[in-house]
Amino acid sequence: MSGADNVVWLGTPAFPEAARSALADTRLRTNLRRATGTIRDKRLAVAAELEDWEELRETAATIKSHTLRHLDHHLLRLEKAVTAAGGVVHWAADAAEANRIVTYLVQQTGEDEVVKVKSMATQEIGLNEALADAGIRAYETDLAELIVQLGGDRPSHILVPAIHRGRSEIREIFRREMGEWGRPAPENLTDEPRDLAEAARLHLREKFLRAKVAVSGANFAAADTGTIAVVESEGNGRMCLTLPETLITVMGIEKVLPSFADLDVFLQLLPRSSTGERMNPYTSLWTGVTEGDGPQNFHLVLLDNGRTATLSDEVGRQALACIRCSACLNVCPVYERTGGHAYGSVYPGPIGAVLTPQLVGIENAASLPFASTLCGACYDACPVKINIPEVLVHLRAEAVEAKRRGRLLPTTEGLAMKAAGAVLGSPRRLAAVQRLAAVGARLVARDGRIGALPGPFAVWSGTRDTPVPARESLRAWWRRTRTPTSEDARTAAEGKARR
Amino acid sequence: MRIALFITCFNDTMFPRTGRAVTELLERLGHTVEFPQGQTCCGQMHFNTGYRPETLPMVRRFAEVFAGYDAVVAPSGSCAGMVRDHHRVVAAQYGDAALAEAVEQVVPTVYELSELLVDVLGVTDVGAYFPHRVTYHPTCHSLRMLRVGDRPLRLLRAVKGIDLVELPDAESCCGFGGTFALKNADVSNAMLADKMRHVQDTRAEILSAGDNSCLTHIGGGLSRLRTGVGTMHLAEILAATEGDMR
Ligand code: SF4
Numbered sequence: 232m233s234g235a236d237n238v239v240w241l242g243t244p245a246f247p248e249a250a251r252s253a254l255a256d257t258r259l260r261t262n263l264r265r266a267t268g269t270i271r272d273k274r275l276a277v278a279a280e281l282e283d284w285e286e287l288r289e290t291a292a293t294i295k296s297h298t299l300r301h302l303d304h305h306l307l308r309l310e311k312a313v314t315a316a317g318g319v320v321h322w323a324a325d326a327a328e329a330n331r332i333v334t335y336l337v338q339q340t341g342e343d344e345v346v347k348v349k350s351m352a353t354q355e356i357g358l359n360e361a362l363a364d365a366g367i368r369a370y371e372t373d374l375a376e377l378i379v380q381l382g383g384d385r386p387s388h389i390l391v392p393a394i395h396r397g398r399s400e401i402r403e404i405f406r407r408e409m410g411e412w413g414r415p416a417p418e419n420l421t422d423e424p425r426d427l428a429e430a431a432r433l434h435l436r437e438k439f440l441r442a443k444v445a446v447s448g449a450n451f452a453a454a455d456t457g458t459i460a461v462v463e464s465e466g467n468g469r470m471c472l473t474l475p476e477t478l479i480t481v482m483g484i485e486k487v488l489p490s491f492a493d494l495d496v497f498l499q500l501l502p503r504s505s506t507g508e509r510m511n512p513y514t515s516l517w518t519g520v521t522e523g524d525g526p527q528n529f530h531l532v533l534l535d536n537g538r539t540a541t542l543s544d545e546v547g548r549q550a551l552a553c554i555r556c557s558a559c560l561n562v563c564p565v566y567e568r569t570g571g572h573a574y575g576s577v578y579p580g581p582i583g584a585v586l587t588p589q590l591v592g593i594e595n596a597a598s599l600p601f602a603s604t605l606c607g608a609c610y611d612a613c614p615v616k617i618n619i620p621e622v623l624v625h626l627r628a629e630a631v632e633a634k635r636r637g638r639l640l641p642t643t644e645g646l647a648m649k650a651a652g653a654v655l656g657s658p659r660r661l662a663a664v665q666r667l668a669a670v671g672a673r674l675v676a677r678d679g680r681i682g683a684l685p686g687p688f689a690v691w692s693g694t695r696d697t698p699v700p701a702r703e704s705l706r707a708w709w710r711r712t713r714t715p716t717s718e719d720a721r722t723a724a725e726g727k728a729r730r
Numbered sequence: 731m732r733i734a735l736f737i738t739c740f741n742d743t744m745f746p747r748t749g750r751a752v753t754e755l756l757e758r759l760g761h762t763v764e765f766p767q768g769q770t771c772c773g774q775m776h777f778n779t780g781y782r783p784e785t786l787p788m789v790r791r792f793a794e795v796f797a798g799y800d801a802v803v804a805p806s807g808s809c810a811g812m813v814r815d816h817h818r819v820v821a822a823q824y825g826d827a828a829l830a831e832a833v834e835q836v837v838p839t840v841y842e843l844s845e846l847l848v849d850v851l852g853v854t855d856v857g858a859y860f861p862h863r864v865t866y867h868p869t870c871h872s873l874r875m876l877r878v879g880d881r882p883l884r885l886l887r888a889v890k891g892i893d894l895v896e897l898p899d900a901e902s903c904c905g906f907g908g909t910f911a912l913k914n915a916d917v918s919n920a921m922l923a924d925k926m927r928h929v930q931d932t933r934a935e936i937l938s939a940g941d942n943s944c945l946t947h948i949g950g951g952l953s954r955l956r957t958g959v960g961t962m963h964l965a966e967i968l969a970a971t972e973g974d975m976r
Contacts, residue, residue, distance in 0.1 A: 565914075603907070606907070627779060648775075652776060655739055662894065691912060
């Protein structure tokens with residue numbers, strides 16, 4: 232897959248089917264429930280510590296929406312500041328272009344391997360695969376990302392890409408694969424977290440000390456100073472960002488912030504929302520190149536890849552405010568049960584359901600906006616107040632419209648919705664259907680309950696009984712027992728006139 | 731107060747007893763309840779499933795039918811939420827200024843039942859009597875769209891004779907989600923299973939909520955498993971009195 236865009240994984244079934252197989256995996260469900268449950272509780276506790284949490288969210292949302300509205304302006308400011316500080320800025324319209332740029336930059340150094348800081352942007356563009364095609368090996372250095380890479384697996388969470396793996400599985404992967412990639416795992420490796428971490432540390436240390444080129448993403452970039460920020464927990468990022476001679480950062484254009492001072496807000500929100508920590512262990516900030524300190528060549532690749540198209544959607548654009556904290560995944564009752572792979576995208580969970588269809592076009596991810604009950608837990612958790620349910624229903628409308636455009640005959644669902652619309656459009660028709668339903672349902676009911684329903688409703692009635700519609704609807708009861716109001720007389724008259 | 735009852739199409743057809751309970755309750759509290767016969771549906775199913783053009787006539791009808799009341803009450807958190815949060819979105823999308831104006835007029839008068847009772851009518855003790863073990867599921871839209879908070883629980887706590895027990899993990903979704911239960915039936919079932927387990931853990935006789943759609947979902951599962959746990963809309967518990975223990 233040379234430079235393949237990884238926003239959606241080709242060949243993955245639509246969400247409902249992919250979810251079905253995920254649900255059947257009991258080990259996956261146990262791993263997920265434990266992991267999301269723990270992070271969820273920690274997040275609530277640390278958010279509650281800050282009295283001004285809600286104001287912080289509000290401020291962050293305002294900064295983001297303001298920045299997005301003037302994105303072109305801030306990106307040019309960023310380019311100027313980074314260039315002035317000794318960095319080189321590149322612009323990439325899509326995944327293929329970004330991959331070409333990074334590959335070229337690595338080739339220019341004469342190296343054939345790079346170390347990587349965990350980054351969603353490079354996942355999104357499929358950079359590792361593109362580099363591999365050019366004979367360059369990319370080593371992931373984040374522990375969870377390493378597990379995914381060694382396991383030949385796909386990420387299932389934006390912060391903890393190996394969240395679907397339990398520790399005994401991790402031990403197996405380390406034992407089997409580490410030797411293929413470098414220093415093998417110790418003979419007597421146990422599945423104790425401490426031992427697993429030590430094995431990863433020894434395996435990675437070799438790579439850090441040898442690497443001449445590093446590739447990273449960015450959490451934030453300050454347009455006034457040209458400073459880039461990477462936030463992490465393990466220190467692997469710090470190694471990559473300081474030891475190599477060349478550093479290449481791939482960053483989505485929406486990550487820019489107007490000023491360095493804005494970090495004040497986001498560095499409070501991000502760790503609390505993502506790992507449930509007051510402060511993350513490592514925050515690396517760098518501004519261009521500093522002589523005698525850290526990488527002496529710095530390249531910043533600014534990635535569009537569907538973002539400007541997203542920006543043009545008034546409702547949908549708020550998804551670009553995302554700081555990839557993953558709080559929405561951890562609180563989502565759907566994600567908790569299906570895990571990330573079912574979404575068929577590097578961006579899973581609620582944010583994936585609103586971002587992925589916008590980045591790749593609704594027709595390429597049409598099932599994702601429907602992968603939600605609209606319960607709203609994500610919106611409550613989101614530190615930048617992205618109204619995910621609002622974007623979901625907005626995209627659902629687009630999905631339906633796209634389907635309508637693409638075909639001559641309406642879908643079964645479309646017909647049903649039209650019929651329902653006609654019934655619900657008139658109290659008279661509704662009353663008639665209510666009478667029919669009350670009679671019809673009694674023919675199939677037993678003990679006042681309906682066991683099996685036909686057609687698309689069979690999936691409902693497989694596990695749920697359905698009550699029988701009332702003999703007398705409320706409107707009929709009211710008509711029978713109460714005197715009509717003047718409004719009713721008016722409605723009745725209008726109804727007659729309309730017929 | 732002259733209050734219009736928006737029963738919602740689902741309750742009208744399936745649970746008229748909830749509508750009769752709201753009527754009894756509000757009349758007992760000394761208010762006039764009217765049922766505009768022109769009402770049909772808030773349009774939620776169409777809106778949430780992506781059928782915007784089909785939603786428009788329902789938004790229009792709602793604004794017409796419910797104009798001019800002191801208050802409009804809906805015994806459904808999700809339908810009240812639909813009206814409050816989304817009717818103006820539909821009106822704006824179709825650029826109908828007159829409709830947008832009508833929607834702006836009617837929206838502030840629309841309340842979910844617990845909001846009407848606590849905020850508008852200022853009562854928490856409605857004089858109900860219900861000697862049963864009850865647990866309460868705070869449906870997602872009541873909780874996170876309308877932010878009704880603990881209003882329903884305050885109302886329930888004031889009911890005489892009630893044994894109100896807390897539902898574990900109450901705030902997690904039951905998995906209904908309207909057409910979600912059909913489109914993503916497997917995920918919906920997995921969520922339902924957890925919700926039912928929590929309900930059964932409370933050993934309650936009755937599961938109550940402010941939305942019959944969620945109750946139909948959870949109750950349908952509880953019935954299939956022959957758990958013996960019944961479901962009852964909040965309004966029906968609040969309407970029950972010592973005189974009418976059925
Ligand atoms: S959408 Fe919000 S909650 Fe979800 S990852 Fe992005 S910032 Fe975090």
